[in-house]
Amino acid sequence: xxxxxxxxxxxxxxxxxxxxxxxxxxxxxxxxxxxxxxxxxxxxxxxxxxxxxxxxxxxxxxxxxxxxxxxxxxxxxxxxxxxxxxxxxxxxxxxxxxxxxxxxxxxxxxxxxxxxxxxxxxxxxxxxxxxxxxxxxxxxxxxxxxxxxxxxxxxxxxxxxxxxxxxxxxxxxxxxxxxxxxxxxxxxxxxxxxxxxxxxxxxxxxxxxxxxxxxxxxxxxxxxxxxxxxxxxxxxxxxxxxxxxxxxxxxxxxxxxxxxxxxxxxxxxxxxxxxxxxxxxxxxxxxxxxxxxxxxxxxxxxxxxxxxxxxxxxxxxxxxxxxxxxxxxxxxxxxxxxxxxxxxxxxxxxxxxxxxxxxxxxxxxxxxxxxxxxxxxxxxxxxxxxxxxxxxxxxxxxxxxxxxxxxxxxxxxxxxxxxxxxxxxxxxxxxxxxxxxxxxxxxxxxxxxxxxxxxxxxxxxxxxxxxxxxxxxxxxxxxxxxxxxxxxxxxxxxxxxxxxxxxxxxxxxxxxxxxxxxxxxxxxxxxxxxxxxxxxxxxxxxxxxxxxxxxxxxxxxxxxxxxxxxxxxxxxxxxxxxxxxxxxx
Ligand code: C2E
Ligand code: MG
Ligand code: MG
Numbered sequence: 156x157x158x159x160x161x162x163x164x165x166x167x168x169x170x171x172x173x174x175x176x177x178x179x180x181x182x183x184x185x186x187x188x189x190x191x192x193x194x195x196x197x198x199x200x201x202x203x204x205x206x207x208x209x210x211x212x213x214x215x216x217x218x219x220x221x222x223x224x225x226x227x228x229x230x231x232x233x234x235x236x237x238x239x240x241x242x243x244x245x246x247x248x249x250x251x252x253x254x255x256x257x258x259x260x261x262x263x264x265x266x267x268x269x270x271x272x273x274x275x276x277x278x279x280x281x282x283x284x285x286x287x288x289x290x291x292x293x294x295x296x297x298x299x300x301x302x303x304x305x306x307x308x309x310x311x312x313x314x315x316x317x318x319x320x321x322x323x324x325x326x327x328x329x330x331x332x333x334x335x336x337x338x339x340x341x342x343x344x345x346x347x348x349x350x351x352x353x354x355x356x357x358x359x360x361x362x363x364x365x366x367x368x369x370x371x372x373x374x375x376x377x378x379x380x381x382x383x384x385x386x387x388x389x390x391x392x393x394x395x396x397x398x399x400x401x402x403x404x405x406x407x408x409x410x411x412x413x414x415x416x417x418x419x420x421x422x423x424x425x426x427x428x429x430x431x432x433x434x435x436x437x438x439x440x441x442x443x444x445x446x447x448x449x450x451x452x453x454x455x456x457x458x459x460x461x462x463x464x465x466x467x468x469x470x471x472x473x474x475x476x477x478x479x480x481x482x483x484x485x486x487x488x489x490x491x492x493x494x495x496x497x498x499x500x501x502x503x504x505x506x507x508x509x510x511x512x513x514x515x516x517x518x519x520x521x522x523x524x525x526x527x528x529x530x531x532x533x534x535x536x537x538x539x540x541x542x543x544x545x546x547x548x549x550x551x552x553x554x555x556x557x558x559x560x561x562x563x564x565x566x567x568x569x570x571x572x573x574x575x576x577x578x579x580x581x582x583x584x585x586x587x588x589x590x591x592x593x594x595x596x597x598x599x600x601x602x603x604x605x606x607x608x609x610x611x612x613x614x615x616x617x618x619x620x621x622x623x624x625x626x627x628x629x630x631x632x633x634x635x636x637x638x639x640x641x642x643x644x645x646x647x648x649x650x651x652x653x654x655x656x657x658x659x660x661x662x663x664x665x666x667x668x669x670x671x672x673x674x675x676x677x678x679x680x681x682x683x684x685x686x687x688x689x690x691x692x693x694x695x696x697x698x699x700x701x702x703x704x705x706x707x708x709x710x711x712x713x714x715x716x717x718x719x720x721x722x723x724x725x726x727x728x729x730x731x732x733x734x735x736x737x738x739x740x
Contacts, residue, residue: 165250165251166247166248166249166250166251167245167246167247167248167249167250167251167254167270167272167282168247168248168272169251169290170251170272170282170283170286170287170290171247171272171279171280171281171282172280172281172282172283172286173279173280173281174196174198174199174200174280174281175189175199176199176200176201176202176207176278177189177199177200177201177202177211177234178201178202178203178234179201179203179208179209179233179234179235180233180234180235181201181233181234182230182231182232182233182234183216183219183229183230183231183232183233183234183236183237184226184229184230184231185234186199186211186216186234187216187217187220190213190216190217191217196213197212197213197267197268197269197283198210198211198212198213198268198269198281199211199213200242200271200278200281201234201235201238202278205276205277205278206276206277206278207242207244207271207273207278208235208238208240209235209238209239209240209242210238210239210242210268210269210271211234211237211238211239212239212267212268214267215237216237219237239268242265242268242270242271243257243258243261243265243268243270243271244270244271244272244273245257245270245271245272245273246272246273246274247272247273247274247279251287251290251291251294254270254282254287255287255291257270258270258284258287265284266284266287266288267284268284269281269282269283269284270282270284303315304316306379306380306382308358308361308362308380309361309362309365309380310365311365311378311379311380311386312377312378312379312380313379313380313381313382314379314381314382316379317377317379317381317387317389318439318440318443319439320377320379320389321335321337321377321389321439321442321443322438322439324377324389324391324392324432325432325433325437325438325439325442327391327392328391328392328432328433329433331392333391333392333393333394334392334393334394334395334396334431334432334433335389335390335391335392335393335431335432335433335442336388336389336390336393336396336398336399336402336429336430336431336432337387337388337389337390337429337430337431337432337442337443337445337446338387338388338389338390338399338402338403338406338427338428338429338446339385339387339427339428339429339430339443339446339447339449339450340368340385340386340387340388340406340425340426340427340450341384341385341386341425341426341427341428341450341454342364342384342410342423342424342425343423343424343425343426343454343458343459344458344572344608345357345360345383345384345423346533346534346536346573347572347573347608347609348360348421348423350573350576351575351576351577351608351609351612352416352419352421352609356416356417356419356421359416359417360414360416360421360423361380361384363414363416364386364410364414364423365378365380365386367406367409367410368386368388368406368409370409371402371405371406371409372388372390372402375391375392376388376389376390376391377389377391381443387443387446388402388406390402396431396463399429399431400429400461403427403429403461404461406425406427407424407425407427407459407460407461410423410424410425411423411424411459424458424459425459426450426451426453426454426458426459426460426462427450427453427460427461427462428445428446428447428448428449428450428451428452428453428461428462428463428464429446429449429461429462429463429464430442430443430445430446430449430463430464431463431464444469444472445464445468445469446464447472448464448468448469448471448472449462449463449464449465449468450462451468451471451472451475452468452471455471475531478520478523478527478528478531479531479534479535481517481520482515482528482531482532482535482537483537485515485517486537486540486541486544490515490516490517490518491513491514491515491516491541491544491545492513492514492515492516492716493511493512493513493514493545493548493549493552493717494511494512494514494714494715494716495509495510495511495512495552495566495714495715495716495717495720496509496510496512496707496712496713496714496715497509497707497711497712497720497723498510498564498567498685498705498706498707499705499706499707499711499728500704500705501695501698501699501703501704501705501706502704503727504727504728504729504730504738505727505728506564506723506724506726506727506728507564507565507705508564508565508566508567508598508705509553509564509565509566509567509720510566510567510569510600510707510714511545511548511549511552511566511567511568511569512525512569512714513525513529513541513545513569514714515528529571532571533571533572533573536573538571538573538574539573539574542570542571542574543582543586545568545569546568546582546583546586547586547589547590549566549568550566550568550586550587550590550592550597551589551590551592552566552717553565553566553590553592553596553597554590554591554592556720556721556724557592557596559721561721561724561725562724562725563596564596564724565595565596565597565598565626566592566596566597566598567598567599567600567628568597568598568599568600569599569600569630570599570600570601570605571605572602572604572605572608575601575605575606575608575609575612575613575616576616577612577616579616579620580616580619580620580623583597583599583620583623583625584623587623587625593624594623594624594625595624595625595626597625597626598625598626598627598628598648598649599620599625599626599627599628600627600628600629600630600651601613601627601628601629601630602629602630602631602634602635603629603631603632603634603635604635606629606645607635607641610641610644613645614644614645614646617645617646617647618646621646626647626648626649627645627646627647627648627649628647628648628649628650628651628685629642629645629647629649629650629651630651631651631653631687632650632651632652632653632673633652633653633655633656633669633673634653634655642680642682643680647682648682648683649682649683649684649685650673650677650682650683650684650685651684651685651686651687651707652670652673652674652684652685652686652687653687653688654687654688654708655688656669656670656673656686657670657686657687657688657689657690657694657698657708658688658690660693660694660697661691661693661694662693667697667701670686670697670698670701670703671701674698674701674702674703675701678702683704683705684703684704684705685703685704685705685706685707686698686703686705686706686707686708687706687707687708688707688708688709689706689707689708689709689710689711690708690709690710691710692710692730692733692735694708694710695710695730710735711728711735722737723737725739726738726739
């Protein structure tokens with residue numbers, strides 16, 4: 156693995172040079188002559204036995220001998236008479252930082268003299284201040300290089316270094332007639348981990364993932380982190396495209412194993428996009444864009460899978476980018492509208508609730524479906540603001556209808572996974588306070604998967620909401636993975652059967668067993684059942700025959716703007732013969 160962590164020049168021993176020491180009895184003249192013979196000798200240590208006891212500074216001695224009669228007066232005297240008896244002595248394993256501090260504290264003179272190095276108190280050599288300075292500068296440079304080229308959390312190369320490696324890999328591949336594969340790996344719903352467990356756990360998870368990626372690769376493959384939950388892998392010199400697929404599948408497999416982070420056991424999956432060089436005239440940058448587009452398409456195919464780049468994908472990415480960009484302004488420009496779809500009690504035909512469904516009226520793209528922009532808003536984090544806005548408008552609107560004297564109904568608001576966080580009850584409470592809506596007239600819709608992401612926390616949040624008097628229902632039931640036993644633990648009041656179940660029941664030939672079973676099962680758990688997507692008379696009768704409590708669908712009404720709702724609330728549906736009409740309720 157190319158890791159290039161700054162090469163650490165970390166202890167004093169790295170500066171060690173052996174200098175033949177003098178002894179206390181060595182004569183001054185002898186030492187002076189050694190200095191004269193060796194231009195680059197700045198200092199000579201004095202050692203007694205193995206213990207360093209002093210240091211002779213070149214300049215001091217040379218200066219002394221430049222005076223008249225020094226040779227005669229001092230030449231034979233022992234060097235111990237003029238040595239510096241308090242030199243800096245440090246063990247070889249002293250860190251460079253501590254060594255620098257010792258020298259700075261001792262005074263700059265010692266920078267020139269250098270220092271004596273020992274191992275278990277015995278003399279082993281000398282180091283010079285000059286070399287120390289070099290070491291510090293080199294390390295600083297290495298550190299700066301590291302900061303600029305590596306991701307600080309995982310220690311992996313960042314975008315800059317990755318691009319460099321990629322460009323290099325591409326030119327090598329051309330020469331060797333091999334392929335380069337670039338894998339763009341994006342974790343699925345990583346935001347949720349941060350939102351529900353906090354950033355510390357999120358960071359630890361990213362590190363764990365970096366480790367797992369490394370374990371899947373060869374030594375000379377490069378892994379990089381582009382930021383957030385995006386990783387890339389460069390596979391160099393591969394003989395065929397199949398190798399890239401195999402590596403990508405190995406990565407998905409490895410990531411699918413549970414990750415133990417602190418006391419949590421987390422499950423993650425990833426979507427991987429692959430771009431291959433050389434096809435077309437790619438540069439490193441365009442290759443990253445292609446792999447990114449392929450990754451995005453993997454997400455749309457349901458996540459946790461691998462996709463190769465194709466040209467249609469870049470159009471999709473362009474479109475998504477465009478949506479993300481204009482979403483940022485949509486709130487400011489008031490481009491969101493809420494439509495309301497009635498929820499009808501099948502026994503009486505009364506409208507007992509309304510589901511708030513968000514619509515985005517884009518100045519150029521026209522009405523954009525929530526299925527298109529909600530996922531984008533979730534990914535870029537805008538969903539928090541948008542979601543809070545929907546909640547506020549829907550509650551206020553419901554209150555306005557009540558104040559106008561219309562029969563009170565509950566308003567159902569959809570929540571995204573990232574909204575299912577500890578701050579939710581407080582947000583709901585503040586909206587209720589602001590709008591004056593009684594909690595029993597609000598119902599939150601959550602999908603099974605939202606609740607499954609973090610069961611214990613979801614249960615706690617739902618209990619808080621239920622204590623406040625706010626109901627919750629399970630939306631799109633049957634499309635997720637929840638089990639009955641799990642549902643029983645949740646404080647929910649209603650189950651909404653996903654519309655895909657009704658869609659396949661159009662005539663007596665179609666088997667209604669699944670729908671019938673879900674209704675019976677929900678009733679046995681004391682849950683109300685709403686059927687979604689009711690479109691035909693036949694479906695209505697079928698639901699009635701199986702005691703389904705409520706239904707919602709085009710058969711009664713499409714979602715409609717707020718001002719069209721008053722009529723619906725004032726009336727009830729009457730099914731007479733083959734016709735459906737609204738009658739004064
Ligand atoms: P959902 O919550 O399951 O909403 C029901 C969807 O089914 C709505 O689609 C509605 O227009 C559609 N529908 C209702 N009756 C029929 C029918 O008889 N036949 C058919 N074919 N469709 C019917 P819509 O409005 O496009 O919303 C799609 C999804 O977007 C919603 O599914 C919901 O998950 C999400 N969504 C909508 N508004 C919001 C919001 O404010 N916040 C969040 N987080 N998600 C929202
Ligand atoms: Mg819904
Ligand atoms: Mg639904």
